[in-house]
Amino acid sequence: MTDEFERIFGAAPTGVWAAPGRVNLIGEHTDYNDGFVLPIALPHSVRVTAAPRTDGRLRLYSAQGDDRITDLPVAGLAPGAVASWAGYPAGVVWALREAGYQVGGADLYFDSDVPSGAGLSSSAALECATATAYRDLYELDLAPAELAVLSQRAENRFVGVPCGVMDQMASACCAEGAALFLDTRDLTQRQVPFRPGEQGIDLLVIDTRVKHDLGDGAYAALRAGCERAAELLGLAALRDLPVEGLSRALAALPAELGPLVRHVVTENGRVARAVELLDKGEFAALGPILTEGHASLRDDFEVSCPETDLAVATAVSAGALGARMTGGGFGGSVIALVPQQLTGTVEQAISAAFQAAGYAEPATFTATAAAGAHRVG
Numbered sequence: 589m590t591d592e593f594e595r596i597f598g599a600a601p602t603g604v605w606a607a608p609g610r611v612n613l614i615g616e617h618t619d620y621n622d623g624f625v626l627p628i629a630l631p632h633s634v635r636v637t638a639a640p641r642t643d644g645r646l647r648l649y650s651a652q653g654d655d656r657i658t659d660l661p662v663a664g665l666a667p668g669a670v671a672s673w674a675g676y677p678a679g680v681v682w683a684l685r686e687a688g689y690q691v692g693g694a695d696l697y698f699d700s701d702v703p704s705g706a707g708l709s710s711s712a713a714l715e716c717a718t719a720t721a722y723r724d725l726y727e728l729d730l731a732p733a734e735l736a737v738l739s740q741r742a743e744n745r746f747v748g749v750p751c752g753v754m755d756q757m758a759s760a761c762c763a764e765g766a767a768l769f770l771d772t773r774d775l776t777q778r779q780v781p782f783r784p785g786e787q788g789i790d791l792l793v794i795d796t797r798v799k800h801d802l803g804d805g806a807y808a809a810l811r812a813g814c815e816r817a818a819e820l821l822g823l824a825a826l827r828d829l830p831v832e833g834l835s836r837a838l839a840a841l842p843a844e845l846g847p848l849v850r851h852v853v854t855e856n857g858r859v860a861r862a863v864e865l866l867d868k869g870e871f872a873a874l875g876p877i878l879t880e881g882h883a884s885l886r887d888d889f890e891v892s893c894p895e896t897d898l899a900v901a902t903a904v905s906a907g908a909l910g911a912r913m914t915g916g917g918f919g920g921s922v923i924a925l926v927p928q929q930l931t932g933t934v935e936q937a938i939s940a941a942f943q944a945a946g947y948a949e950p951a952t953f954t955a956t957a958a959a960g961a962h963r964v965g
């Protein structure tokens with residue numbers, strides 16, 4: 589990557605940084621309800637080779653981008669000004685400056701093996717790689733959680749995507765061999781050991797390679813529905829509704845909001861149960877919680893799609909201990925916990941089922957819990 593940097597920018601870089609993509613084990617659509625999530629960082633990451641500049645220019649190039657350098661004046665960055673992929677890193681620089689950090693320009697060369705748009709958080713990886721490089725280039729006193737929040741602000745305000753904070757927290761704060769148990773209300777976090785391989789269990793990731801267009805508008809509508817339900821219930825957020833209060837709440841709410849509330853409340857409960865099991869090292873017992881979570885996303889939250897439903901059903905019937913879609917939904921990826929001797933069988937069953945249904949061949953890989961954003965060279 590140093591060679592590429594020099595070829596593109598004509599000078600030597602200062603260093604190389606990496607920020608990972610993620611899969612969320614359980615706790616979906618809870619992060620914008622002040623709830624709980626449990627992601628792991630993937631071994632896949634966005635790498636950025638970088639050098640500071642003294643002339644106030646931000647120059648951006650991605651090996652997966654548009655074959656050109658995007659050259660922006662740092663002082664002129666404003667929400668909505670950058671329409672391309674470059675809005676994610678430019679937004680991070682904007683967010684740093686908005687937060688009072690005196691940062692100038694830089695040359696940034698990106699290269700990534702996080703599949704883009706697959707629900708594995710390539711966008712958060714791109715942002716957190718940028719923020720981590722800037723932290724070191726400009727010697728900022730920036731803790732991982734703060735770096736994540738600024739990255740989220742870049743995506744919310746600069747790019748205009750109303751995402752919660754999970755993806756950026758996962759990319760910035762995860763530890764190797766652990767899942768990040770995160771309370772998205774106050775960002776308190778705990779690393780929970782997650783090494784299912786030691787018990788002969790694979791975490792299989794199935795990228796369905798579909799992304800349904802309706803996802804973008806639907807996400808904002810779901811978010812608004814959850815906020816409306818909390819308001820009607822007199823709560824700050826749906827996180828404040830305990831499971832014992834669920835049936836009374838459902839009786840009080842308009843029919844269309846009930847299933848949303850039921851998903852969020854039961855999903856927070858599934859995170860708590862999952863953490864208890866992981867603390868005891870009972871990885872196999874996590875399987876049924878995943879499958880239960882998928883049913884809730886499919887039937888109550890209605891964010892699954894035929895491809896993810898087929899991958900989950902096929903994985904489970906081929907011997908997976910449990911499976912669910914991960915990420916926002918309307919396509920993207922599925923995770924499955926699989927006894928290692930059955931991983932090949934499950935992969936083949938999914939491939940055959942997709943072929944029979946006329947869907948494109950999915951991409952599958954096994955994942956271990958990797959480290960969050962860090963300097964690599």
Ligand code: ADP
Pocket residue numbers: 634650651652653672673674676698699700703704705706707708709710711712714
């Ligand atoms: P996800 O985060 O699930 O991968 P998003 O739609 O949130 O999906 O983010 C995908 C977008 O992030 C891409 O359309 C592109 O703009 C940007 N992106 C991700 N990875 C890269 C990369 N390596 N180079 C350039 N842009 C990227």
Ligand code: MG
Pocket residue numbers: 709710711712755
């Ligand atoms: Mg994203």
